[in-house]
Amino acid sequence: MPATVAPNAVAAVSEARQWDRLMALAELGAITGADGAPGVNRQALTPLDAEARRLVLGWGTALGLTASVDVLGNLFLRHEGTEPGLAPVLSGSHMDSQPAGGRFDGIWGVIAALEAVQALREAGIATRRPIEVVAWTNEEGSRFAPGCMGSMAYAGYRPPETWDAVTDPEGIRFGDALATLLASEADLPRRGLGVLEGPAPHAYVEAHIEQGPILEEAGCDIGIVTGIQGSRWFLVELTGASAHAGTAPVSTRRDAVQDMVRAIGALNVLMEDPTDVLRFTVASIEVKPNSSNSVAETVKFTIDFRHPDAAVLRARGDAIEATIKGAVRNCAVSLTERFNAAPAVFAPEVTEAVARAATAQGLRAMHIPSGAFHDAQFLVPLCPTGMIFIPSRKGISHNPAEYSSPSQLAQGTRVLAQVLAELANS
């Protein structure tokens, strides 16, 4: 690649166009958080999700990119290479949000890849390899658990039908919601599913907001992401017996709420970590019958447990079931592991390219691990993989107050453009 190529592409990245696209997408599922913060609720496979995909499809095809979709709903926009037979460079993220999410988590990675490709094309720069912009299906896992279904299926980590019977809180099956989406996109060419039905990509680069405070506190523009901590998700079901809150003596009850309180108390002890590295979260609770004067018969609650060390993940995660069973008084306990992603380490081919681009562009960069999981971790076994972070104001994410400025977002996209140009010519 001539030395002039990357600077031209980098200069063609439009801060305003990228911001306008993000704001247009933020209209789809717009919500208002505390203090009027403009958030987004656009969960996977909803009509709003389909509408957002149409918007991005329109921008991509207007640019001359070729759209396609696979059986999991992963959406691709292909910029052709001068040697179309070479394995493509993939770049993107996800378009679904949390129920009370922000305007940048996921969606920026898709728009950044589109903007980077547009910049390359507008600068008249051809690449040897194709570049494919990708939007992975259901990364968040908030409507249908677990997250990262699209990238897991693409990578062959789970068969594509694995989650068909998973239901959302309204009882809609994932398989049915996916079929509805695919039917609405029957005009798009269908492509084979990832490495099950095609070649591995040459490389994968995902741009994402940090979702933590480290870059902002360090005064850095760019995070060279070194890897992702591992995650284990569990669903706990406690079954007791309903009873009349006025007549049933407390001593004789099988109260699922009280056993949940005992279980969480014991789990807090199991998960204690003076170094504050371990992440243990109970954030979703469903009580039945959930009537104030009927003792709870069942409680379901979730556990989200993360750590960068595989040994800690294994030891404490495997102790969860015995901890709960030792803590409850008289409810039956059922534990299901819904998600298990080992810690991932990113490839030097990508981390070094990110570092070079940041340096060339005069940006302050630092190496940083990812606390959140991302689709990128499932690409690690397939090809050299990496991520680019930009700062999140006060580290806030999964919240309408999530914010990164137009110039911070453009800085990240300029680094991505240079990295994609380099990888697509390698």
Next chain:
Amino acid sequence: MPATVAPNAVAAVSEARQWDRLMALAELGAITGADGAPGVNRQALTPLDAEARRLVLGWGTALGLTASVDVLGNLFLRHEGTEPGLAPVLSGSHMDSQPAGGRFDGIWGVIAALEAVQALREAGIATRRPIEVVAWTNEEGSRFAPGCMGSMAYAGYRPPETWDAVTDPEGIRFGDALATLLASEADLPRRGLGVLEGPAPHAYVEAHIEQGPILEEAGCDIGIVTGIQGSRWFLVELTGASAHAGTAPVSTRRDAVQDMVRAIGALNVLMEDPTDVLRFTVASIEVKPNSSNSVAETVKFTIDFRHPDAAVLRARGDAIEATIKGAVRNCAVSLTERFNAAPAVFAPEVTEAVARAATAQGLRAMHIPSGAFHDAQFLVPLCPTGMIFIPSRKGISHNPAEYSSPSQLAQGTRVLAQVLAELANS
């Protein structure tokens, strides 16, 4: 009243007819509980509730009773007295159920009053005073909190518009649901609301299943209810901040689920009672955003607290707010008292009549306090008031496994018939 009157009426009570009516009503909202138990989910002001009211209305008007409804949806079926100007004797209960309720709670009291009146009429027995069968609106309080709205408004304890803005879990306002019901019953004469717009009743008698194990364990047929323990209901709202479960350090979180666990733990200590008389229940929890990987921003949970001693109710109930505020780490706490019913003591005119009837009929009776609250407690200030209990199998209620046998139900109705005949001639 001649000595022959009551025996004739008592003999006319039909065990089979009463059971068939209860089973027909149990079809409306039929659900299946654990082990296939046939329960009912027919909550207040739902289309199923309206359908059940039509069924009862049909039976009552076929019998020659006069129907009317008041502004709160309380439904009346009037058996005329030989002296129509005298204050009526009221008897009934409620027709709404818990979301996972049984086939007898409430509805039996309405059907028993109807059966008792039918028996009097079929035995050709006239009464000096009118007898009105009543079905009170929303006793359970499970769809719209609190319970006993109909009887509270009837008694002038709260103005009728008090609960208009209360919403159910789907956001439907009580006022709107009530207006829909009343519109569907526009063919019924509208009557004034209780003692606000009419005279006080002469007496009120409510038949109800015990909902506890005492009568069964004592081998008794009839409970002569002495009074009702007091109840205080609260709604607790904890407000923290949502955050990403993978990135936000545990030490910096404002996690509403964790503060709920702390609050319930402290309340358990406040509510400790070695005598096992006190009833403390947390049975309804709502978490937002309720996504497994977003730290909980808000938790709402209910408190149901009951005790027969007004001093205990006052002291411990008033300590709830400070106990929660002392227990949480960093969430904002808001406490709302939604219901406050003082302990009630029933009138000797009624308890003695119940005792006499049970003795006359050769039934085993005992005096018993009520652990559950009932519409009856709001009638206490208006007129001599009392209740008749029959056994509940294993004490189970608010559960599809709730059961009383056809003959147990008929025994209760025979006692009610004799008591109503006596009171309506006094």
